[in-house]
Amino acid sequence: MGDSHQRISVHTGMADIVSGLPRNIVNNILERMPVRDAARTSILSRKWRYIWSSHPHVVLHKDFFEHNFIRNKPPPFSADEFVYAIEKILLLHNGPILKFFFYIPNFLYDWGRHVDQWLLFLSRNGIKELKLDNWSPNPYKLPSYVFFCPELTYLKLRSCIFKPPDSFGGFGKLVTLHFDSIAFTDDIFRTPLPTAPLLESLKFLRCSGIEHFRIHAPRLQTLNAISSSNVKSLCSQGSPNLAILSIVLGKMANSPVQVQTINLSDYLGDWPRISTLCFDGFFLKLAGPGVVSRGLSVTLNHLRDLVLYEIRFEDSDQMSCAFRLLKSCPNLHTLCVVAAEVGRDVLEPDTSYWDAPGLMNQTLNQLQYVNVYVASGLMAEFLFTKFILASSPLLQRMRVQFSPSLAAYKRRRISNELNLPATFQASPNARVEYANWVPRIAPF
Numbered sequence: 001m002g003d004s005h006q007r008i009s010v011h012t013g014m015a016d017i018v019s020g021l022p023r024n025i026v027n028n029i030l031e032r033m034p035v036r037d038a039a040r041t042s043i044l045s046r047k048w049r050y051i052w053s054s055h056p057h058v059v060l061h062k063d064f065f066e067h068n069f070i071r072n073k074p075p076p077f078s079a080d081e082f083v084y085a086i087e088k089i090l091l092l093h094n095g096p097i098l099k100f101f102f103y104i105p106n107f108l109y110d111w112g113r114h115v116d117q118w119l120l121f122l123s124r125n126g127i128k129e130l131k132l133d134n135w136s137p138n139p140y141k142l143p144s145y146v147f148f149c150p151e152l153t154y155l156k157l158r159s160c161i162f163k164p165p166d167s168f169g170g171f172g173k174l175v176t177l178h179f180d181s182i183a184f185t186d187d188i189f190r191t192p193l194p195t196a197p198l199l200e201s202l203k204f205l206r207c208s209g210i211e212h213f214r215i216h217a218p219r220l221q222t223l224n225a226i227s228s229s230n231v232k233s234l235c236s237q238g239s240p241n242l243a244i245l246s247i248v249l250g251k252m253a254n255s256p257v258q259v260q261t262i263n264l265s266d267y268l269g270d271w272p273r274i275s276t277l278c279f280d281g282f283f284l285k286l287a288g289p290g291v292v293s294r295g296l297s298v299t300l301n302h303l304r305d306l307v308l309y310e311i312r313f314e315d316s317d318q319m320s321c322a323f324r325l326l327k328s329c330p331n332l333h334t335l336c337v338v339a340a341e342v343g344r345d346v347l348e349p350d351t352s353y354w355d356a357p358g359l360m361n362q363t364l365n366q367l368q369y370v371n372v373y374v375a376s377g378l379m380a381e382f383l384f385t386k387f388i389l390a391s392s393p394l395l396q397r398m399r400v401q402f403s404p405s406l407a408a409y410k411r412r413r414i415s416n417e418l419n420l421p422a423t424f425q426a427s428p429n430a431r432v433e434y435a436n437w438v439p440r441i442a443p444f
Helices: 002-012 025-031 037-044 062-071 077-094 111-123 144-148 264-269 281-287 314-325 379-391 407-420
Strands: 055-058 099-104 129-132 154-158 161-164 176-180 201-205 212-215 222-226 234-235 244-248 275-282 305-311 334-337 369-374 396-403 431-436
Touching: 055 062, 055 334, 062 077, 077 111, 099 111, 111 129, 144 431, 222 264, 244 305, 264 314, 275 281, 281 305, 281 314, 305 314, 305 407, 334 407, 369 379, 379 396, 379 407, 396 407, 407 431
Parallel strands: 055 099, 099 129, 129 154, 154 176, 176 201, 201 222, 212 234, 222 244, 244 275, 275 305, 305 334, 334 369, 369 396, 396 431
Antiparallel strands: none
């Protein structure tokens, strides 16, 4: 059939479609292929013979490692063989490498000695996108020359030691900056973030060494600070375009660590375009109590999605802050509330705050979808769920998800109460669903 197809092509004068593809389309094709398959495209035609070696994107992620050195190789794994393969790929490459994604496997090995050399080579060749996904037992100390890549627009690091040199002036073209399990040797955010005028996305996950968190990025749109437990103060200004904000510090509400309290109205007033917001219970605790019936002094007109994560329903300060937030979001569309786990021997908390003036007079006129994660089956959790049903005239669906450790009789009590003839239910179209709890830290 191959010979027949070749004769037909010759007789009909058909063009070589593969060889005639524009270079930008070829790059798009190669970018979506594993490195091994991209190298095999060299047999397609003469014009394709060296295209793969000049493709500006080298993506050596976890799938590349597992497919070529774990699944299809007899044990044991050889780190030297893996390093040799990477160096061969870089040696055969022709032209600049603008994107380099590299996965460091979970093996005890002197990875730094080799990665230092690769990054030095890349820093001299106009690297624009860099991702180091380090899963080895030891954090990788980022070399100083990474901080002086003038064309860098994307930087994502995992398990690294981040210490900029004294002469570091910032990333002038950086748009995306993501940190995962990073150890900051100096409190570099004590003063506003070094110059990043184009930064749009900034994320921190499980980082250490950040005691004072100050951000100044005029184009910032997304800011996530997750499980960075030693933060003592948070401040942001000069980011009028911020749309997505997540602050989950991961501390207990009664933590003895001294953290500065927050004026939530002033804090949110710097972000007039916020549309998605996620706070945990500890952050709500920092905001302190307030007059529930008044709400905040700012109105979050653009806020559509609100996540309250790991909140303690027995804590009146947290609940007061939560209600003030709800009163200040007239266009709220989706709400997700995750209750914090409490011990089995905890007594029913005082719920007298539900009698606060004006608390039950609130109407969530635009709310349509609600997720409530019930952790302990406390009366306060049920009252909050009932409150949402009674305050949302346009509610379409409420999903109540139970913790796996929650006793069956508590599940039945809540579902039976919510399934009674809903004289308190504001929306005639509201549907209440029940499911098992799948915990996560993400909006909806």
